[in-house]
Amino acid sequence: MNWDWSAVGDFMPLFREGLGVTLQALVLGSLISFTLGLVWALLMRTPTRWVQWPVGAVTEFVRNTPLLVQLFFLFYVLPEWGLTLSATATGVLAIGLHYSTYTMQVYRAGIEAVPAGQWEAATALNLSRTRTWRAVILPQAVRRVVPALGNYVIAMLKDTPMLMTITVLELLGRARLFSQEHFQFTEPVTVIGVAFIAISYLASLLLRTLERRLVR
Numbered sequence: 001m002n003w004d005w006s007a008v009g010d011f012m013p014l015f016r017e018g019l020g021v022t023l024q025a026l027v028l029g030s031l032i033s034f035t036l037g038l039v040w041a042l043l044m045r046t047p048t049r050w051v052q053w054p055v056g057a058v059t060e061f062v063r064n065t066p067l068l069v070q071l072f073f074l075f076y077v078l079p080e081w082g083l084t085l086s087a088t089a090t091g092v093l094a095i096g097l098h099y100s101t102y103t104m105q106v107y108r109a110g111i112e113a114v115p116a117g118q119w120e121a122a123t124a125l126n127l128s129r130t131r132t133w134r135a136v137i138l139p140q141a142v143r144r145v146v147p148a149l150g151n152y153v154i155a156m157l158k159d160t161p162m163l164m165t166i167t168v169l170e171l172l173g174r175a176r177l178f179s180q181e182h183f184q185f186t187e188p189v190t191v192i193g194v195a196f197i198a199i200s201y202l203a204s205l206l207l208r209t210l211e212r213r214l215v216r
Helices: 005-044 049-063 067-081 087-113 116-124 129-166 171-182 186-215
Strands: none
Touching (some): 005 049, 005 087, 005 129, 005 171, 005 186, 067 087, 067 129, 087 129, 116 129
16 A cells, blocks of 8 residues: 555645534534433423423434434425525534434433432422522533543544535545545545544543543
């Protein structure tokens, strides 16, 4: 295998553009999945079955259908109903929605792990339900689930190449474009492989730091 460093240099402008798109999709998708996952988890704890059943049905459907199908549906089918989003916005929304059904289960496990005595203490102090959740239950639950949430950040990163299927030129999309134009595949694909490893490693370090701070 002949390694061509000039090809790496030629690829770098496209690499930087693709990296920006990938990081944007990762960060925004993570924010959506973490926020919406918490909303799903709280709704599933409501005593009203008319809330639990629709939420449960929607989250089960999303979790048990491939992300690729959801991307195609949001990008190609929704415009027929009059709802059109940009390719990047569609990709971010699909990733966030898909993984929110997984983070929901993580939050549920964290909430259920909070000792019953914490609920009883909040009741004894006459705290409102809202304040009990905000000041007592959620801080303890979130602290417990940070490692599991971090795993899904890495999973979302590895799924960002799927956005290429709806014309979003993230890292793999840029590498594919470069390879088709220059007939050089080894260099760009190797570069983005190293980039994914580096981003995953940095993300894991940040999450470990966050976990240590929350444990204090």
